[in-house]
Amino acid sequence: MDKLVKVFTKEGNEEWILVHIEVQGYIDYSFADRMFTYYYRIWDKYRRRTTALAILADDNKHYYPSCFEQSFLGTSIRFEFNTLKILDQCDRKLAESDNVFAHVIMTVKIALKSKKVKQQDLFDLKIQLAKRLLSQDIPKWKIGKLMDFLKFYVVLNDPYLRESFSEEINNLTLKTYTAMGMDEAVLYITREEAKEERSAILIKNLLKDGRFGLEEIAKLAEVPVAFAQEVKDSIDS
Template sequence: MKRDDSLWKSLLEDIFDDFLQFFIPDAEQIFDFDKGFVFLDKELNQLFPPAEDEFQPRYVDKLIKVFTRQGTEAWILVHIEVQGYRDNAFAKRMYEYYARIFDKYQQSVVAFAILTDRYRSFKPEFYESSLLGTTLTYRYNVYKVIEQDQALLSQNPNPFAVVIMTVLLALQKRRLTETQLFDLKVDLAKRLLIRSYSKPKIRTLLNFLRFYIRFENPDSISKFDEQIDTITNQPKNMGLEEFLLYRAEKLGMRQGLAQGIEQQNKLFIQNLLTQTDFTVEKIASLVGVSTDVVVKIKTTLEQA
């Protein structure tokens, strides 16, 4: 699940404007998008330190400061359940997030819970506590991916709709053959590429599609990348930086197919370090690893 965590975190930072417009139809009238967004990961980690035990349930949490058109600040808490199992403590945890954030920062919080599990009966929509006439009820926005209509999503022009379609396809994976999954994944990529999105957003969505839905057979990975190359003709229309990133990624992936995901990531990082001028932080975000991993590989290259 760590890879999914990294994918979601990077995705939200790349298309957070689309996220807001997907869930809040009049978002542009409420928020001043020109002022950008402030991602408060450090502040959130201070309130909720990550568990050291890698086997503990993992969640994707983002705290983002946005600015309204009235000039005030608003804080958006995005809490995404990616563990894929029923959790009776979920609603209580959502309340604890709200309570700690409000207690420390005295800021209003808008909370979203995006549930990506496959259990239709699991949909915690509020937390309630009551004792001797004293009652507390905390409600938040809940979006259950498995309940969504594929046809309606395909008609939605918002880029975040492609994200939800990707998750829906991932939920179908266990019922599909590798060939069926391949065909559906390529079809989703084609539908994405005919939309009039900016190149950075297309690249973000393609990477989410590529890594969120994984093939069991390494040959399918290579074949899918070749299909995307054919559809997009990427090398013909790239700027220098885009081409260097593309070449580094392709070389790292093709060399790493037979060597496992960890080695694949290592090769990808090595190529980014040697063929681009990206920062350690940017490379870590692109690959979905910690900066410590990138620094270690960078040091090894420098000592070679």
């Protein structure tokens, strides 16, 4: 779900540029080649200046693609692009940041650690992040989106811990929104639970249909692949 984003300069000029953001979650040694391909196709279509950013969300600390080079019989090209490596981001700075996307980056870092830490430790990390998120002065709709991302992107395999996490989040949410009114807090939680249930039902129906792969189903249900996998596993078990 690559995006071409139109933005205006800080000087307020009418000129606009294109920002190509590519999220790469696994090692692909042809990745720099693909980035160059996207660049020249964008240039061919729009004839506008483009800056490219690769967000490297893989778990390999040695994987750093940042340029594409080619040379042949006196003709050469070197294409460089910006990179942001999730693993390199400082936990302390992310925790102190008031930028909403700092929470997204922290969630991804926790997910990358999930293969190496115990389920209880993973549970504790998710709760800590949820508490920090709910303590921030962020609009409720954004908190809802980020909480969904935290819940579905970082999957707890232990059924007991999954249920405990949901209960803990409900309690935290209730405490956070009580100041705004108990009715509003209960309504928020009820809506979130209903949304998750509707997504699970849709995924089950698409799985029964048999025409779609898991990634396609996740896109149709507008949920992370990890959540779609969790629903599939519940059917198979």
